Amino acid sequence: MDELIIAGEKFxxxxxxxxxxxxxxxxxxxxxxxxxxxLTTVAMRRLDPAARGSVLDVLRxxxxxxxxxxxxxxxxxxxxxxxxxxxxxxxxxxxxxxVINDERTLLxxxxxxxxxxxxxxxxxxxxxxxxxxxxALARRLEQAxxxxxxxxxAPIGSGLGIxxxxxxxxxxxxxxxPVILDAGIGTASDAAxxxxxxxxxxxxxxxxxxAQRPDQMASAMRLAVQAGRLARQAGRIPRRRYxxxxxPMTP
Amino acid sequence: xxxxxxxxxHEVPDGTTVAQAVQRLTxxxxxxxxxxxxxxxxxxxxxxTALADRDRIEILTAVQGG
Numbered sequence: 001m002d003e004l005i006i007a008g009e010k011f012x013x014x015x016x017x018x019x020x021x022x023x024x025x026x027x028x029x030x031x032x033x034x035x036x037x038x039l040t041t042v043a044m045r046r047l048d049p050a051a052r053g054s055v056l057d058v059l060r061x062x063x064x065x066x067x068x069x070x071x072x073x074x075x076x077x078x079x080x081x082x083x084x085x086x087x088x089x090x091x092x093x094x095x096x097x098x099v100i101n102d103e104r105t106l107l108x109x110x111x112x113x114x115x116x117x118x119x120x121x122x123x124x125x126x127x128x129x130x131x132x133x134x135x136a137l138a139r140r141l142e143q144a145x146x147x148x149x150x151x152x153x154a155p156i157g158s159g160l161g162i163x164x165x166x167x168x169x170x171x172x173x174x175x176x177x178p179v180i181l182d183a184g185i186g187t188a189s190d191a192a193x194x195x196x197x198x199x200x201x202x203x204x205x206x207x208x209x210x211a212q213r214p215d216q217m218a219s220a221m222r223l224a225v226q227a228g229r230l231a232r233q234a235g236r237i238p239r240r241r242y243x244x245x246x247x248p249m250t251p
Numbered sequence: 252x253x254x255x256x257x258x259x260x261h262e263v264p265d266g267t268t269v270a271q272a273v274q275r276l277t278x279x280x281x282x283x284x285x286x287x288x289x290x291x292x293x294x295x296x297x298x299x300t301a302l303a304d305r306d307r308i309e310i311l312t313a314v315q316g317g
Binding site for chain 2: 018019021028041043044051054055056066067068069085088089090096098
């Protein structure tokens, strides 16, 4: 598989994992290994003195690069502070910028996201913004200096797949930074479709961590991302209205 | 004086530092970040940054998410 390059850093896996939703760190660990991921998101929250074990230990042990997110932020100001705290706590300038508009849909707020992205880029962060499937916003964020764009397939945790494949293709067509399909993946065919549409990578969590067998679904996602990438590069046949015989028609 | 640490009120002696506030919650120093009144206090200055009455201290770490 050809390498994924984000902000000059190379990854041989095109599957980026989230860590949310796993019933235990052991289950998460097995799923991460099965997924083959090299880049995985974490959230920043108030320290709980009673907590035992840390997701950071799992990632360190498996040598997986940590990608902090700003999940739970509703404003640019909150997201910028969370990114600064993540940089301080984790020693990385990478951030998955996530600024949501409401708790029911968890849809990203484009205005706050753009504002935060500009401020974080100016502070030297490597910014990967989570956005709707909006080609215009994707282009504006790229122009603002984001290292990638991460359009959703469907709302977070919904498992609805890619609701607007046409918009994802439009984003891919005009982007010169990596396009990472983020959110909405339900099963392996969704991940394969994202790659067939030309996305550079897929980010998913719930589809694996809440599957009945997380490690097996993680393997399925790894293979699906590889298959989708290969199919994209192989060049699919055009869709036709009628049949085209693959055997000679004369006896 | 009274300060708020992660949303809970704490009565602390005058001159209490950020480092001492962190120690109330954890012995851990890596993987942890602190903001006082929405400004990040870098780890190297925890021991020399004194808190003031009514300060809001947020002590964060990474958890499963995203």
